[in-house]
Amino acid sequence: MKYKGYLIDLDGTMYRGKDPIPAAPRFIERLQNSQTPFLFVTNNTTKTQAEVARDLRENFGITVSTETVYTGSLATAAYLKGLNAGNKVFAIGETGLKSALADAGFVAEREQPDFVVVALDRKATYADFEAATLAIHKGARFIATNKDTNMPTEKGMVPGAGSLAALVIAATRVQPTFIGKPEAIIMEEAVATIGLDKKEVLMVGDNYETDILAGIHNGIDTLLVYTGFTKPEDLTADMAQPTYQVQSLDEWVL
Structure with a gap:
């Protein structure tokens, strides 16, 4: 065909x-x-x-x-925009995600966000996952950009965004909305x-x-x-x- x-x-x-x-x-x-x-x-x-x-x-x-x-990142920003449920986001992610969210009118908020978004972030710290967990416990909607547990690289299969999301799932016992x-x-x-x-x-x-x-x-x-x-x-x-x-x-x- x-x-x-x-x-x-x-x-x-x-x-x-x-x-x-x-x-x-x-x-x-x-x-x-x-x-x-x-x-x-x-x-x-x-x-x-x-x-x-x-x-x-x-x-x-x-x-x-x-x-x-x-x-x-673009799909995540479009989805959150469509929900019309607030514009405060705590994002664990890199430049692509944070730029897309900012361009869509969302603002960064660590303590009382409307949404917690977890994506691949190679510089994320324990404190970031702690903040995400606490925000979800307080009622923030949990969004994960994708389920990819691994990524193929020249080094081999390394952890992907799905692996980071799994950490937050385990800590909160909340299933996220997956975008990708x-x-x-x-x-x-x-x-x-x-x-x-x-x-x-x-x-x-x-x-x-x-x-x-x-x-x-x-x-x-x-x-x-x-x-x-x-x-x-x-x-x-x-x-x-x-x-x-x-x-x-x-x-x-x-």
Whole structure:
């Protein structure tokens, strides 16, 4: 089947940590040459859209516009805005998340926030998790940007935002609202952004638990590429299968 547009993961699909994936820029060039719309849909909240685009260009030979990037930070800010339930947020997260929240009109508040948002934060301290826990106990809504327990890097699989959220879940016994893949929240926003119907797009990613389930749970066809998190032996017969599987994006015919 020929797809009119592509939703594409970053970590493990376009690169692994600081290591490039050789097929990735070739795949994007084929999409660009055929004028096929695409949108990078990433759970990573550490960078802004502009920073993601610059990183792709400078470090991985993938030249794209800022508008082709849709992050978990943008989806989180849009979701909170839609709730219309306050504008005070205590966020455990890096630049991408905090910038998106500020741009959406939210203000930082540590003691009495309306929301606690937990994302990947490589400089988070015990005191940050203590503040998050206490705020949730006082009634703040608990939001987690994504369920990714690990991220593929050049070092190997390192802790992801889901692992940090698990700490707060254990401390509060409160389940958060998750925003990123495989949740519907980010996928609905991504499909609306690319301007196509769900049946017209293909979700491309390396992680069965996030990328592929995002497609399966939301009526979008999927392409699992074995360059990152999920390995062929991880799929069992009793699991819902991806629509397509490839070892490399070079194998995929547009």
